[in-house]
Amino acid sequence: MKLLFLACLNPKTGNHTTAERIRSYIESAGHTCELRDAREFQSPADVVNLVSEHPKFEAALAIHLFKAGRLLMDIEIPFGVIFGGTDINEDVKVEQKRVVMEQVLLKARFAVAFTDKLKEEAELFLVSQSSKIYVQPQGIQTDVTEKFCWTEFLRSSEWHCENLLNVLVIIGPKIDPVLSAEVETVVKRTAGVFLAQERCQQELHAAMKRCFAVVNSSVSEGMSAAILEAIDLGVPVLARNIPGNAAVVQHEVTGLLYSSPQEFVHQSQRLLSDHELRERVVRNGKLYVEERHGVKQERETYQRLVDTLH
Ligand SMILES: *[C@@H]1O[C@H](CO)[C@@H](O)[C@H](O)[C@H]1NC(C)=O
Numbered sequence: 001m002k003l004l005f006l007a008c009l010n011p012k013t014g015n016h017t018t019a020e021r022i023r024s025y026i027e028s029a030g031h032t033c034e035l036r037d038a039r040e041f042q043s044p045a046d047v048v049n050l051v052s053e054h055p056k057f058e059a060a061l062a063i064h065l066f067k068a069g070r071l072l073m074d075i076e077i078p079f080g081v082i083f084g085g086t087d088i089n090e091d092v093k094v095e096q097k098r099v100v101m102e103q104v105l106l107k108a109r110f111a112v113a114f115t116d117k118l119k120e121e122a123e124l125f126l127v128s129q130s131s132k133i134y135v136q137p138q139g140i141q142t143d144v145t146e147k148f149c150w151t152e153f154l155r156s157s158e159w160h161c162e163n164l165l166n167v168l169v170i171i172g173p174k175i176d177p178v179l180s181a182e183v184e185t186v187v188k189r190t191a192g193v194f195l196a197q198e199r200c201q202q203e204l205h206a207a208m209k210r211c212f213a214v215v216n217s218s219v220s221e222g223m224s225a226a227i228l229e230a231i232d233l234g235v236p237v238l239a240r241n242i243p244g245n246a247a248v249v250q251h252e253v254t255g256l257l258y259s260s261p262q263e264f265v266h267q268s269q270r271l272l273s274d275h276e277l278r279e280r281v282v283r284n285g286k287l288y289v290e291e292r293h294g295v296k297q298e299r300e301t302y303q304r305l306v307d308t309l310h
Contacts (some may be wrong), residue, residue, distance in 0.1 A: 001031045001310065004051055006071060007063040008084075009037040012173050012198040014225040015084070018138060019063055022082075025299040026061075026306050033061075038068035047071045059309035065111075066091045069104035078309045081105070082112040083122060085244055089221025092125045102126045110305050112136050114223050115247045134305065139298030140228045140289050144205045166192050168215065171207065173198040209233050213271060216245055217264075224248060228293055231255065231285035236271055236278055238264065252277070254285040 003026060007019040019035055026033040034057075041047055051057040059077055062068035064084035072079045081104060091097040105111055105126050111133045113119040119133045170193065174180035187193050199207065208214055214230035216239040227248050230237050237255035239245040249255035256267040271278055 001058045001306075002055060003031055003033045003306070003309070004047075004057045004060040005033050005035045005062070006038045006041075006047075006060070006068040007035065008039065008067055009035070010173060010175055012200065013175070015063065017201060018225060021139060021141075021295070021298075022061075022063075022302055025302045028299070029303040029306065031306065038062070038064070038071060041071050044071050044074035048074050051075050051077060059306070061306070061309075065101040065104045066097050069108070070100045073103060073107065078109050079107075080110040080112070080305055080309060081108045083114065083118055085114070085118075085221060085223030088113075088118050088121045088125065089244055092121075098125060105129050105132070108132065109308055110134060112301070112305070114138050117243070117247050118223075134301065136298055136301040137293045138223070138225055138228065139295035140225065140232045140293040141295050142205050142229050142232045143202050144209050144233065168193045169196055169207075169211075170194070171196040171198065171204065205229060205233060208235050211235055213238050213268070215264075216240060218242065218245070227255070228289055232289045232293075234282050234286060236281050237285070238267055238271070253281065254288050255281055 005019065005023055005026070007015060009016050009019065023033045023035050036050075041050075047060075051060065057077060060072050060075060060079035061081070062072055062079065063082045065081050065087045067084065067086075069079075069081045072081075087101060091101065105122070106129070109132070111122070111129065113122060113133055113135050114137055116135050119130075119135050122133060123130055170183065170187070184195065187195050196207075198204075208230050213236045214227065216224055216227055216237065218224070218240060219242065221242055221244040223244055224239075227237050227239060227245065231248075231254060237249055239249045239255060239257055241251075241257040241259045246257060249257055251257040256271060258264040258267045
């Protein structure tokens with residue numbers, strides 16, 4: 001079967017990694033799967049044109065009901081969708097977007113939610129399509145082959161050698177130019193906080209593994225693969241207590257949650273001084289990721305679902 005797969009493909013982002021992983025499952029089942037960036041298309045009509053090219057596409061898949069799924073609304077071939085974290089945590093709050101997502105869900109053959117909670121919320125906010133929505137947590141695979149030296153990281157640690165544990169490195173691609181400029185300004189005035197460019201996943205994992213903890217201070221909702229990867233690497237996670245993070249981090253069990261800057265410092269200090277706590281969250285986290293986020297199960301789910309698109 002020839003499949004079209006639409007997702008937002010900013011390089012070196014969690015979305016891109018998830019999309020590539022799912023594509024590899026589909027191809028390993030013997031299908032052809034063409035992964036395309038949703039931003040290449042202006043309207044559903046563009047996608048109609050694409051799928052009728054020869055040889056014709058026979059089915060489609062999209063990550064994000066709003067950002068990508070809506071582009072599939074006019075095609076005649078069957079499709080499935082995967083909820084993006086922001087669909088249910090953010091986009092659903094805008095009525096016009098919510099209505100579009102509802103239409104996408106009605107037309108899709110199946111939908112995948114990463115957590116039970118996302119599925120429950122989808123049923124609450126969108127038209128109820130319970131039997132269509134499958135829960136499949138993201139599969140997590142970490143790899144720490146280190147190929148490059150970390151000069152900038154080492155240098156920043158040298159600068160702060162007396163207070164090494166207080167260094168915060170912010171790492172990732174600049175996607176929103178306004179936000180990036182703001183971050184740069186703040187970082188320049190803040191001792192001990194550094195910005196680093198995005199890396200390929202292997203290098204990022206190597207960097208994470210050298211950290212005392214991985215912090216997620218996001219105020220905007222989504223679903224963090226980075227948190228799960230850190231947990232899998234045996235690095236404790238400190239995450240802001242928002243529903244997206246609380247869905248993967250259970251306070252004092254698989255990581256620590258905080259709600260204010262004061263609490264952030266407090267929880268970090270506990271993690272530093274309480275070795276038993278640190279070991280416990282690392283151990284529990286590892287088990288949780290193995291049990292709930294295995295790639296074998298994820299592969300089987302997607303291969304089975306894609307077969308329903310015939
Ligand atoms: C941080 O958490 C938010 C919410 O769960 C998520 O959308 C984002 O991708 C996360 N970022 C990182 C780097 O973990």
